Amino acid sequence: MNTFYITTPIYYVNDVPHIGHAYTTIAADILARHHRQLGEDVFFLTGTDEHGNPAARAAQKRGLTPSEHVDEMVLKFRELASKVNATNDFFIRTTDPEHCEAVQSFIQQLYDKGDIYLKSYSGLYCSSCETFYPEKDLLDGKCPDHGTVPELIEEENYFFRLSRYQQALLDFYDGHPDFVKPSTRFNEARSFIERGLDDVSISRATLKWGIPIPWDQKQVVYVWVDALLNYITALKYASPENLLPRYWPANYHLMAKDILKFHAVIWPALLMASGYELPHHLFIHGYLLMGGQKMSKTRGNVLDPFEVMDKYGVDAFRFYCFREVTFGQDGVISMEGFESRYNAELANELGNLVSRTVAMVSKYCDGVVPEPGEGDSSRFSALVQRLGIDSGAALANVELTGCLESIWHFVRTLNKHVEDSAPWNLAKDEANRTQLDGVLYELVEGLRICALLLHPYMPEKTVEILRRLGQGHGTDDLALENAEWGRARPGSIVVAGEPLFPKLV
Ligand code: MSP
Numbered sequence: 001m002n003t004f005y006i007t008t009p010i011y012y013v014n015d016v017p018h019i020g021h022a023y024t025t026i027a028a029d030i031l032a033r034h035h036r037q038l039g040e041d042v043f044f045l046t047g048t049d050e051h052g053n054p055a056a057r058a059a060q061k062r063g064l065t066p067s068e069h070v071d072e073m074v075l076k077f078r079e080l081a082s083k084v085n086a087t088n089d090f091f092i093r094t095t096d097p098e099h100c101e102a103v104q105s106f107i108q109q110l111y112d113k114g115d116i117y118l119k120s121y122s123g124l125y126c127s128s129c130e131t132f133y134p135e136k137d138l139l140d141g142k143c144p145d146h147g148t149v150p151e152l153i154e155e156e157n158y159f160f161r162l163s164r165y166q167q168a169l170l171d172f173y174d175g176h177p178d179f180v181k182p183s184t185r186f187n188e189a190r191s192f193i194e195r196g197l198d199d200v201s202i203s204r205a206t207l208k209w210g211i212p213i214p215w216d217q218k219q220v221v222y223v224w225v226d227a228l229l230n231y232i233t234a235l236k237y238a239s240p241e242n243l244l245p246r247y248w249p250a251n252y253h254l255m256a257k258d259i260l261k262f263h264a265v266i267w268p269a270l271l272m273a274s275g276y277e278l279p280h281h282l283f284i285h286g287y288l289l290m291g292g293q294k295m296s297k298t299r300g301n302v303l304d305p306f307e308v309m310d311k312y313g314v315d316a317f318r319f320y321c322f323r324e325v326t327f328g329q330d331g332v333i334s335m336e337g338f339e340s341r342y343n344a345e346l347a348n349e350l351g352n353l354v355s356r357t358v359a360m361v362s363k364y365c366d367g368v369v370p371e372p373g374e375g376d377s378s379r380f381s382a383l384v385q386r387l388g389i390d391s392g393a394a395l396a397n398v399e400l401t402g403c404l405e406s407i408w409h410f411v412r413t414l415n416k417h418v419e420d421s422a423p424w425n426l427a428k429d430e431a432n433r434t435q436l437d438g439v440l441y442e443l444v445e446g447l448r449i450c451a452l453l454l455h456p457y458m459p460e461k462t463v464e465i466l467r468r469l470g471q472g473h474g475t476d477d478l479a480l481e482n483a484e485w486g487r488a489r490p491g492s493i494v495v496a497g498e499p500l501f502p503k504l505v
Helices: 019-037 055-059 066-083 097-113 161-176 183-194 223-228 230-237 257-274 303-311 312-323 333-367 379-398 400-423 430-454 458-466
Strands: 004-014 041-049 090-093 116-126 131-133 151-160 216-221 254-256 280-284 288-289
Touching: 004 019, 004 161, 019 041, 019 254, 019 280, 019 288, 019 303, 019 312, 019 400, 041 066, 041 223, 041 312, 055 066, 055 280, 066 090, 066 303, 090 230, 097 116, 097 216, 097 223, 097 230, 097 257, 131 379, 151 216, 151 257, 161 183, 161 458, 183 257, 216 312, 223 230, 223 257, 254 257, 257 280, 288 312, 303 312, 303 333, 312 400, 312 458, 333 400, 333 430, 333 458, 379 400, 379 430, 400 430, 430 458
Parallel strands: 004 041, 004 254, 041 090, 254 280
Antiparallel strands: 116 131, 116 151
16 A cells, blocks of 8 residues: 655744644645545654744743743644644654654764764854854845844854765755755755755754753754654654654655755755655745735734634635645735635535535435436546546645646536526426436536545535535545546435535625
8 A cells, every 4th residue: 555654844832823834734634635535544744843942932931941831832733733624643742752762862873973073153043943044144134034133152062964965965856856846946955955065053052942962961952953853753653563664755744935944955964864765755835925924923923723713614714725825835815815715616606506406406306316317427527537637636746726726617617517507497397307317416426526526625514515415425435536427326315404604794
């Protein structure tokens, strides 16, 4: 059986989660659900990055110890994962003792091998990014990502011989042109490596809140090394079985472009140094923007995902995120945009189509899904075959918006089919019986297929659609191999109900 291992970044817990965090988690969940529908053995990992400066400072501000602070904050991140309906197989915390031990043994191995050495260092440090910036990379002397002035830090640190891996990284990039997707990000990462790599500091001497360096307890492991390793350490203790041989290398690490460099340069070099295979792909998505700027806790322009989901429902939110902004690009989201898409597409085009279909089957067929009758089966069969190919290819390439677009095109085709065939007119004359049955079957069958394809995006509503259409909605029924024309069960009973997506006024 094919395996599919997908990860989100592990999120900082200096503050409560925002929509940006929900976004990546939902994207990973869509892919995880899709690969399960394909019958693959999926492992989906998310979690929290709990060490480092920002968490320690946030704790101090609140008059708590770092541990008290992170233990409290992690609850919000776990709650977010379950609120968005994420089907993650494990939730890693970098404060898990198993993770800490695994990190220590990983770096000990690099130290023993001579890939780590001690050196004095001074540099400009942005403690929100947890990274040193060369002066040339600052914008007006400020961090390009956070707009804050970095501090001058001088200390004796352990360094990882990143420079040693420059050529091996370039060779790897050249041999794996789809290692980083989309390709613009690949080029960005490759040219960064090409410009030359300096060794990187992998410990901090002034910070206490971290994993102690095993051979020098006065220093802690740099938070980024601690964090990146989660993708491997989690597999070692997520279950009693060591899952590493089963799932590593990861198929996809998902993230936004803010953390590309760590994943595209430092992570592969650390893996090479320790003899692990490299992940198959990194997929770098864009930023959700609010009022023209990246949403971030530091900037304070964040939307509370809990509020949005409580008000409009989880599935509508999941749908909107990937419908509104092309996955991979930056895009603006807003409550106005959300509401207009919700009404036009979810309430009218999808919800209403389900209601009308159920109502017509109730009225004209006593609630029983008719036999295919005399309809337009060959046209629909061809359309659905094309749709299956297009949507599958899009998701294989992590085009979450492209896939949704092709499904939505089909939703619109079904709406047009209702208008063009006007079942209410056909029903006026019993002579049109088989034609009427054909149209109603096509609507039920078309919607069943839409529900299967939309399932990763809207897991609850699609199951409800199948239930209303009298169709199977268990795990086996949801398998993508059933997204083939002609598998709807005639003779099953439709179920009327409240509007699936009540119109917002
Ligand atoms: N802890 C590190 C990641 C370590 S992974 C080994 C970190 N944490 S973070 O809390 O800042 O999360 C960054 C990630 O959250 C982004 O890469 C992205 O996945 C997601 N997003 C945060 N803000 C976002 C937007 N405004 N838009 C899109 N994604 C957003 O970096």
